[in-house]
Amino acid sequence: MSLLFLMTIFILSCFIGYFVVQGVTPALHAPLMSVSNAISGIVIIAALTTAALAEDFNNEELLSLIAVFLASLNIFGGFTVSNRMLKLFKKKDEK
Amino acid sequence: MIGFEGLYVIYLIASMCFILAIRGLSSPKTARNGNQLGMFGMGLAVLATLLVLPTRNDLGILSAGFLAALIGIWTANKVKMTALPQVIALLNGVGGLSSVLVGMAQILRGQVSLFDSSxxxxxxxxxxxxxxxxxxxxxxxxxxxxxxGANIINIIIFSGLIITWAEFVMTERMYALYMLVFGAFLFGATITLPVGGADMPIVISVLNAFSGFAASGIGFSLSNVALIITGALVGASGTILALAMTKAMNRSLVDVFFKTFTESEEKDFQSRTARVGSPQDAAFLMENASKVIIVPGYGMASAGAQYALKNMASILKDKYHVDVKFAIHPVAGRMPGHMNVLLAEAKVDYDKVFGLEEINPDFETADVAYVIGANDITNPLAKTDASSPLYGMPILEVSKAKTVFFVKRSLGAGYSGAQNPLFFADNTLMLYGDAKKVTEEVVANL
Structure with a gap:
């Protein structure tokens, strides 16, 4: 895909991000950080893609494997922390 | 089965899930559903990738993911809420490193845009x-x-980084890639080292944005739209938080990284005397008040005083029918929203927690302001003294309350090095000691 096309997606996404994040209530800024942290673990699909291209065990595969591990840590850790935080913001009658 | 086009569609769905996940955070009511939608999107994207692009070593990949899940979930459940800022910083770093490794793997493999990956x-x-x-x-x-000379060192390292980067993109030599990685590590470290505690919310937000933009960069090199969209979302989120924090401190990003406050000792403070109150005084005044506003700062977090504080607020409300509110400055604590999470942990109703602009008009009619472990965010010099390092920073106007209690360890200057004249005001009483202990003593006297 052309750089121009990818750039278009990138810039429009920045705008979506800007407007969506503007709507986040300041009380939830800490969960916002940890949710966005968790979803930045999406880089795992790049690690999986790179691993899929390796034909035999080499440096690329090793690096991808470590990257999968780190990104998973980010994903599982991030979502768990967010979930723990968000549980605290429940209303009394929801218990 | 689903093929490459199917994978593309799934990536698009995952990206939409992430947008809606963040959208869910606009209210505490929808926030948990949002988080679950985020998990769903992530699971979908990973599963589809594994199905469409099987690797030579699927078992290894799955074990790596499984091990990470065990460690990640266990740690995230174990950690104390007061330690949240560092946990989020650590997870963020892990994500950043993952992007570095993926980028290097791609370059080793070849057939990829060196510019985008690097x-x-x-x-x-x-x-x-x-x-x-x-x-x-x-x-x-x-x-x-x-x-x-921290600033000069940083500028030199940054220039070096740009030069090695250009060298790598033009010559495609591997040594330049390794130097680039090393230079990036070095620059990240030297730029963060001089930044002090109260600027941490800003630094964490900036680093959060960086890990997002790094994922976008990798997305460009793979022409992967999910990575580009998600990275941009995270990048925008971190950037907006950082800008909101700098605005709340009346500093610029350049100030945060290049004009770090020199933390000063208690200078000519000893000569003046502040009035010292006792927990009994605080208990008596608050019992008889009709409105009390509690202002927490980092001191509350480090002492773990949130439960004692909630206890105090409940007794005041239930037994003495006092209207108790909490006032939170945007930069209180060590990360955005730090105080809100701790108060929520102690089960303080979030309807009673207010931001800077909502609460400031209330101080005039408040009988007592109970400032616990906060200093600079209440300093009136920010409004009056153009020579103060805090000048221009919006503050919580606690001095307008009839009586102000400061729970503090000492009369020391704030993080900014600025003295707080409020300590010596006629309507201020100091309560010296650990935030948690002092509050517990107040509760005992109610």
Whole structure:
């Protein structure tokens, strides 16, 4: 895909991000950080893609494997922390 | 089965899930559903990738993911809420490092845009080492290092980084790639080292943005739209938080990284005397008040005083029918929203927690302001003294309350080095001691 096309997606996404994040209530800024942290673990699909291209065990595969591990840590850790935080913001009658 | 086009569609769905996940955070009511939608999107994207692109070593990949899940979930459940800022910093660093490794793997493999990958690598590298340093500082394992000439060193390292990057993109030599990685690690560390505690919310937000943009960079090199969209979302989120924080401190991003406050000792403070109150005084005045506003700062977090505080608020409300509110400055604590999470942990109703602009008009009619472990965010010099380092910063106007209690360890200057004349005001009473102990004593006297 052309750089121009990818750039278009990138810039429009920045705008979506800007407007969506503007709507986040300041009380939830800490969960916002940890949710966005968790979803930045999406880089795992790049690690999986790179691993899929390796034909035999080499440096690329090793690096991808470590990257999968780190990104998973980010994903599982991030979502768990967010979930723990968000549980605290429940209303009394929801218990 | 689903093929490459199917995979593309699934990536698009995952991206939409992430947008809606963040959208869910606009209200505490929808926030948990949002988080679950985020998990769903992530699971979908990973599963589809594994199905469409089987690797030679699927077992290895699955074990790596499984091990990470065990460690990640266990740690995230184990950690104390007061340690949240450092946990988030650490996870952020891990994500940054992951981008660096993926980028390097792609370059080793070849057939990839060196320009795009190396941008991802450099940004991810800075996010990694910067977050690591932030983690060490928040954990208290590393003190602030005000080394002289820090700014010049940073500018030199940054120029070096740009030069090695250009060298790599033009010559495609591997040694330049390794130097680029090393330079990015070095720059992330040296730029974060001099930044002090109260600027941490800003630094964490910036590093968060970096780990997002690093993922976008990797997305460009793979032409992967999910990575580009998600990275941009995270990048925008971190940037907006950082800008909101700098605005709340009336500082610029340049100030945060290049004009770090020199933390000063208690200077000519000893000559003046502040009135000292006792927990009995505080209990008596608050019992008889009709409106009390509690202002928490980092001192509340470090002492773990939130439960004692909630206890105090409940007794005042239930037994003495006092209207108790909490006032939170945007930069209170060590990360955005830090105070809100701790108060929520102690089960303080979030309807009673207010931001700067909502609560400021209330101080005039408040009988008591109970400031616990906060200082600079209440300093009136920010409004009156153009020579103060705090000048222009919006503050919580606690001095307008009839009586102000400051729960503090000492009369020391704030993080900014500015003295707080409020300590010596006629309507101020100091309560010296640990935030938690003092509050517990107040509760005992109610």
């Amino acid at each position: 941008v991802g690598i450099a940004i991810g590298g800075v996010a990694f080492s910067g977050s690591l340093i932030a983690f060490f500082k928040l954990q208290g394992w590393l003190k602030n290092k005000h080394f002289s």
